[in-house]
Amino acid sequence: MTYFPEEVVERIFDFLATHRDRNAVSTVCKTWYRVERLSRRSVFVGNCYAVRPERVVARYPRLRSLTVKGKPHFADFNLVPHDWGGFALPWIEAAARGCPGLEELRLKRMIVFDESLELLARSFPNFKVLVLISCEGFSTDGLAAIATYCRVLRELDLQENEMEDRGPQWLSCFPDSCTSLVSLNFACLKGEVNAVSLERLVARCPNLRTLRLNRAVSVDTLSKILARAPHLVDLGTGSFTIDHRAEAYHKLINNFIKCKSLRSLSGFWDATPRCLPAVYPICGNLTGLNLSYAPAIQGADLIKLIRQCSKLQRLWVLDCIGDKGLAVVANTCKELQELRVFPSDVYGEGIAAVTEEGLVAVSSGCPKLISLLYFCHQMTNAALITVAKNCPQFTRFRLCILDPGKPDPVTNQPLDEGFGAIVQSCKDLRRLSLSGHLTDQVFLYIGMYAERLEMLSIAFAGDSDKGMVYVLNGCKNLRKLEIRDSPFGDAALLEDVGKYETMRSLWMSSCDVTLGGCKTLAAKMPRLNVEVINEMDESDELEENPSDLHRVEKMYVYRTVAGPRNDAPDFVWTL
Amino acid sequence: MELELGLALPNNHLMKGLDLNDGSTTNSYRKRGFEEAFEEVIPKATLPLFVHKNGGDGDDENDSPQLKNSPELNSISGNRALVGWPPVKHPRRRSAGGGAEERWSEHCGSNSDDGGGGRRAKCVKVKMEGVAIGRKVDLSLHDSYEELFHTLNQMFPNMQHGFAGFAHHPHHHRRRFMVTYEDGEGDWLLVGDMPWEDFIRSVKRLKILS
Numbered sequence: 171m172t173y174f175p176e177e178v179v180e181r182i183f184d185f186l187a188t189h190r191d192r193n194a195v196s197t198v199c200k201t202w203y204r205v206e207r208l209s210r211r212s213v214f215v216g217n218c219y220a221v222r223p224e225r226v227v228a229r230y231p232r233l234r235s236l237t238v239k240g241k242p243h244f245a246d247f248n249l250v251p252h253d254w255g256g257f258a259l260p261w262i263e264a265a266a267r268g269c270p271g272l273e274e275l276r277l278k279r280m281i282v283f284d285e286s287l288e289l290l291a292r293s294f295p296n297f298k299v300l301v302l303i304s305c306e307g308f309s310t311d312g313l314a315a316i317a318t319y320c321r322v323l324r325e326l327d328l329q330e331n332e333m334e335d336r337g338p339q340w341l342s343c344f345p346d347s348c349t350s351l352v353s354l355n356f357a358c359l360k361g362e363v364n365a366v367s368l369e370r371l372v373a374r375c376p377n378l379r380t381l382r383l384n385r386a387v388s389v390d391t392l393s394k395i396l397a398r399a400p401h402l403v404d405l406g407t408g409s410f411t412i413d414h415r416a417e418a419y420h421k422l423i424n425n426f427i428k429c430k431s432l433r434s435l436s437g438f439w440d441a442t443p444r445c446l447p448a449v450y451p452i453c454g455n456l457t458g459l460n461l462s463y464a465p466a467i468q469g470a471d472l473i474k475l476i477r478q479c480s481k482l483q484r485l486w487v488l489d490c491i492g493d494k495g496l497a498v499v500a501n502t503c504k505e506l507q508e509l510r511v512f513p514s515d516v517y518g519e520g521i522a523a524v525t526e527e528g529l530v531a532v533s534s535g536c537p538k539l540i541s542l543l544y545f546c547h548q549m550t551n552a553a554l555i556t557v558a559k560n561c562p563q564f565t566r567f568r569l570c571i572l573d574p575g576k577p578d579p580v581t582n583q584p585l586d587e588g589f590g591a592i593v594q595s596c597k598d599l600r601r602l603s604l605s606g607h608l609t610d611q612v613f614l615y616i617g618m619y620a621e622r623l624e625m626l627s628i629a630f631a632g633d634s635d636k637g638m639v640y641v642l643n644g645c646k647n648l649r650k651l652e653i654r655d656s657p658f659g660d661a662a663l664l665e666d667v668g669k670y671e672t673m674r675s676l677w678m679s680s681c682d683v684t685l686g687g688c689k690t691l692a693a694k695m696p697r698l699n700v701e702v703i704n705e706m707d708e709s710d711e712l713e714e715n716p717s718d719l720h721r722v723e724k725m726y727v728y729r730t731v732a733g734p735r736n737d738a739p740d741f742v743w744t745l
Numbered sequence: 746m747e748l749e750l751g752l753a754l755p756n757n758h759l760m761k762g763l764d765l766n767d768g769s770t771t772n773s774y775r776k777r778g779f780e781e782a783f784e785e786v787i788p789k790a791t792l793p794l795f796v797h798k799n800g801g802d803g804d805d806e807n808d809s810p811q812l813k814n815s816p817e818l819n820s821i822s823g824n825r826a827l828v829g830w831p832p833v834k835h836p837r838r839r840s841a842g843g844g845a846e847e848r849w850s851e852h853c854g855s856n857s858d859d860g861g862g863g864r865r866a867k868c869v870k871v872k873m874e875g876v877a878i879g880r881k882v883d884l885s886l887h888d889s890y891e892e893l894f895h896t897l898n899q900m901f902p903n904m905q906h907g908f909a910g911f912a913h914h915p916h917h918h919r920r921r922f923m924v925t926y927e928d929g930e931g932d933w934l935l936v937g938d939m940p941w942e943d944f945i946r947s948v949k950r951l952k953i954l955s
Contacts, residue, residue, distance in 0.1 A: 247829030304834070330834060513831060545831060572831050574899065603832075629830070630899075654829070655899065680900070721876045 176201070180209045189214050208232060215239065216649075216674050218280065219699065222732045223261045227268030234273045235299075236265060240280035242677050242726055243627075244652055246304060249679055249724070251705060253739050258282040258305070259289075266293035274299035281305065287312030291319035298350075299325040309334035310361070317343035325353040327380075335361030342367040346374070353380035357406045357437065360384070365391040373398045379431075382406025385439040390418055396425035404458070405429075407437035414444040427451040434458030434484075443471035453478035457505075460486040462512045473498045483507045483538075488514040489523035489545060496528030500535025508541040513572060526553030533560040541566040549606055550578045554588025558595035567592055568603035574630040574655070577607035584608050590615035593623070603627040613637035617644020625650040635662035642669050652677040660687030667694050675728040686718030688725055692745035699734055700745045701726045827899055867945065869926075873901050873953040884945055890937050897924065901953060923954045 183206055186192050196206040212235040213226060227233070240256020258280045265272050272294045282305045290297070297320045302308075310333070316326065317340055341363045344351075351371070356363070363386065372378060372395050379402060383392065387408030396402070412419050426432075432452045441464045456479050461467060467475075468490040476482075476495065482503040487495075489511050499506065509532060511524055526549045533539065533556065540563050549571050577584055585606040593599060593616050600622055604612065608631035616623070617640035624647055632638065638658040641651065642665060651673065659682030670676055670691075685702065692700040703724035734744040867885040880900045887893045924936040928947040936944070936951065 244829065246834045247832045248835070249829045332835070513833065545833075570831055574827070574830060627832075629832070719875070723876075723880075 176205050179205045183209055211235060212274075213237070217728050217730070218256055218261065219732060219735050220674070220728060220730045223264035224268070225732075227264045231268055232271060233265070233269040234271060235276075236261070236269075236272060236274065237276040237278075238280065239278045240305075242279075242652065242675060243650070244654065244677055244679070245279055249654065250726075251703065251739075251741065252306070253281075254703065254742060255735065255737055255739070256280040257737060259286045262286050262290050262293070266290075270294060271296060273297055274301075276301040276303075277305055278303040279305065281307040282312070283307050284309055284312035284315070288315040288319075291315040294320075296322060298322055299327075301325065301327040301329070302331050303329040304331065306332035310336045310338075310340040310359070313356075314340035314343045317341070317348075318345070321345075321348070322350050323348065324350055324377075325380075326351070327353055327355045328358055329355065331358050333359065335359065338362045338364045338367075341371065344371050349374050350377065351375040352377045353404075354378065355380065355382035355406065357382040357384050359386075362386045365394075369394050369398060376401075378402065380404040383408040383437060385409050385437075389422060389445075393418065393422045393425050396422075396429060400425075400428040401431050402429055403431050404434040405432055405436070407435070407439075407441075409439045410437065410441035410445050410464075412445050412448075414447075419445070419448065423448045423451065430455070432456070434460075436460035436463075436486075438464040438467070440464075440466070442466050443468075446471060446475055449475075450478055455481065457481055458484040460484075462486045462488055462510065464488070465490065465514050468492075469495070477502055479503065481505055486510040486512070488512050490514045491528075492523055493525055493528035493531065496524060497531045497535075500531040503536060505538060506532070506536040507538050509536075509539060510543040511545055512543075513545040523547070526550050529553060530556050530560075533557040537561075538563075540564055543568045543570075545570045545572060547572055548576065548579045549585060549588065550580050551583060551585055551588035551591075552578075552580070554585065555591040558588075558591035562595045563598065564592070564596040565598050566601040567596065567599060568601065568627070569605055570603065571605040574605070575607050584611070586611040586615065590619070593619040598622055601625045604631055605629060607631075609633050610637040610640070613640040617641050620645055622647055624648060626652070628653040628656055630655045632656045632658060635659055635665075638662035639665045642666050648672075649674045651675075653679070653681055655680040657682050660684055660690070663687050664690055664694075667691055670695065670698055670727055671729050673729065675726065677724075677726050678722075679724040681721075681725075683722050683725055684718060685716055685720050685722050688722055689718060689745050691727065697729060697731065698727055699730050701728075701738070702743045702745060704741050704743065827896065869948055869950045871897065871900065871951040871953065874955055876901070882951070884948065889941055890944075893936075894924070897951075897953065924951060925954060926951045 179202065183192065183195060186195065189212075192206060192210060196203045207229050208231070210230045210233065213230055213233055215221060215226065215236070215238045218238050218240045226236075238258070238261055240258075241250050241254060244250060245254070256279060258277055259282075261277075262275075265275075266289060270293065273296050275290065275297075276299070282302060287308055290300070292315075300316060300320075300323070308331075313326075313328075313333075316323065338361060344367075348371070352375075354371075363384070365387070368383075368387070368391065372381065378399055381395070381399065381402055382404070383395075383406055385408060389408070389410060389412040392408055392410075396405075412422065426448055429452055433455060435449065435452075435456060435458070438461055441461075443466070446467065453475065459476075459479060459482055461472070461475075465488055469492065472487070472491050473495050476485075476498055479485075480502055482499075483505050485499065485503065485506060485508070487510070491499075491511065496511075499509070511528075514523065524544070524546045526546070529542075529544055529546070529549075530553050539561050542564065543566075546569075549569060578588070586609055589602075589604060589608070589612050593602070599620055602616070602620065602623060602625070604627065610633045613632060613636070616626070620626075623645045626641065626645070626648065628651075635658055637656070638653070639662050641648070642662070648669075654677075658678065663678070663683050664687060688700050688702055692698065702722050703726065705723070738744060868881045868883050870879045871882050872879040882893070882896055882900065884893065887896065925933050926936050926944070926948045927933055927950050929949060933952070
């Protein structure tokens with residue numbers, strides 16, 4: 171292939187769709203490396219500390235799309251201190267210097283300051299897409315900068331961010347000349363927005379297909395927006411409270427009827443059952459429905475709604491749907507691919523809402539189900555074995571039994587056999603989260619059968635180091651392993667230190683790993699960052715120099731070519 | 746300032762100016778000196794940390810193994826102070842129905858920005874002998890010693906031989922641990938000797954000894 175002109179090689183590389191393939195060809199020879207790097211348009215950095223931003227930018231000067239992830243996944247559940255790290259600024263600065271053609275930036279679990287957003291807005295004349303997921307550190311002032319300076323902005327997608335509200339004026343910063351918006355999602359914003367600005371913005375963006383409003387947007391405004399944008403495909407309603415007898419309600423129904431392209435609905439904050447009929451006209455077209463923020467819609471009303479959604483592919487609900495409701499889903503939603511059932515009563519003191527029955531029903535009724543997140547009060551081995559038989563095509567299986575360490579309530583046995591059946595049957599399983607009472611046996615099964623597994627989440631499980639070792643030895647494709655409150659210690663950690671260089675990261679908290687074990691790992695593997703996170707207060711009588719025998723509360727290990735990071739706060743020790 | 750503490754849902758009281766050195770407790774229990782307290786062996790800890798539900802009203806009834814399998818201990822209510830459990834994202838906890846917001850224990854985390862109204866956590870540090878890193882537990886989320894011990898068991902799984910299923914293996918080898926606390930006057934006492942309300946009022950921090 172070396173006698174092909176480079177332009178031809180570049181054309182051939184254009185056909186490589188995945189990052190993995192492009193990464194692979196770049197290692198073949200110097201020529202291919204050069205061709206690949208100069209034609210690379212999109213880079214994904216799974217761990218912002220695995221590589222320095224300057225290096226990425228230097229290697230890929232023609233970058234158009236950059237995705238970077240920061241904090242480890244358990245940060246979603248407050249297990250990682252807020253100021254642990256994951257700053258977006260170095261990435262934006264490096265890109266501003268090295269890739270002025272940048273058009274898209276996607277950040278997840280990173281700290282983004284308003285100054286960073288302002289720099290972003292001013293540095294890239296062609297900037298089109300900004301997606302921030304589970305980020306924090308910025309306010310509506312930063313959004314104002316984006317709105318003001320990004321002339322050709324197509325997508326502003328804010329998902330579940332912690333952002334400070336400094337007033338509604340940011341939305342008015344979109345100039346009248348801005349007509350390019352295709353997707354706008356500010357559902358996580360807590361404050362008000364200016365309704366008139368919003369309506370005018372929607373009216374002048376003919377290509378708008380995704381619009382997710384926040385809770386502060388009234389139904390009245392929603393109605394007006396629908397009238398202006400009947401071509402919407404994905405809608406997040408604001409607060410969905412309205413007097414169902416009022417004229418406004420009838421207007422709303424009429425406007426919904428006009429939205430023939432609507433395929434996905436979410437929002438529904440404060441929705442009461444009486445308002446639901448407003449969406450009945452379009453239910454038959456829906457492929458996505460998210461009712462997980464509407465605790466007031468339960469039982470019969472939920473069922474009535476779902477019965478009309480026969481084309482549903484993605485459904486997110488609260489567990490007040492009940493096993494009965496899930497049976498209706500099983501009967502109605504034959505196209506269902508993804509189901510998420512969230513706990514409505516997070517501490518489980520209410521009525522047990524969904525059990526293993528609901529899951530079994532869905533597994534038998536929905537032949538296309540491949541992705542599951544299920545919070546429930548109990549699960550049995552028999553049910554899991556049935557589910558495994560019914561749905562061998564699962565790629566993501568996350569089960570959370572709310573009471574940690576709870577066994578099969580019928581047999582009082584651990585759930586090893588049930589999860590074992592899942593991994594044995596679901597050959598394409600890429601992501602798995604375990605819960606309930608589990609011994610080392612389940613990990614033996616996982617090591618044996620879960621060949622494609624890439625991400626595993628473990629909590630309150632296992633008996634001994636053997637459990638973790640089974641997983642490390644068996645799962646060849648493991649990329650992310652996160653463990654909390656399980657009895658795995660130094661022996662397991664150090665069993666196969668080379669393994670961690672084949673993975674993105676390992677998180678262990680409240681396990682039996684000691685400081686000495688972490689130090690040993692760090693000494694043996696210089697290309698890993700071994701971080702120990704110590705949230706001690708100064709007032710603690712102290713363990714200024716804790717002995718190596720002391721257990722480490724939180725440890726985060728990741729492979730890196732960037733060396734120890736220089737922005738770690740005091741309480742993070744890189745060994 | 747006199748502290749008003751009750752066992753109602755945390756939202757109902759504000760703990761301004763928490764002053765644990767306010768020695769105006771009216772309890773009549775007898776405080777023990779440190780050595781005196783910890784020389785004795787805990788009587789037959791089938792359940793090293795469990796005390797009868799009524800707390801120490803002076804009458805330490807015999808612990809029965811049944812306590813381990815009691816519905817209260819297996820119930821989720823004891824998990825209220827477990828950080829990050831269940832694994833649900835922040836915004837979802839806020840909008841989940843009912844009292845989820847109040848009971849959430851993020852106040853014990855390092856940087857809690859939760860502006861959720863008026864609830865004041867009573868977080869005390871918990872250190873376990875031999876463990877460098879301390880934890881924090883929000884006492885305001887507990888109503889009894891049982892619930893507290895349940896939480897501690899989950900925070901320090903070393904206290905059992907393997908955490909998972911501790912409540913389901915009554916014959917597991919158990920090590921003996923003592924939970925002690927420092928009160929407002931700097932004395933170290935055994936947890937469980939006095940009524941729960943008095944305990945909450947005076948406790949400053951906890952220490953688990955083996």
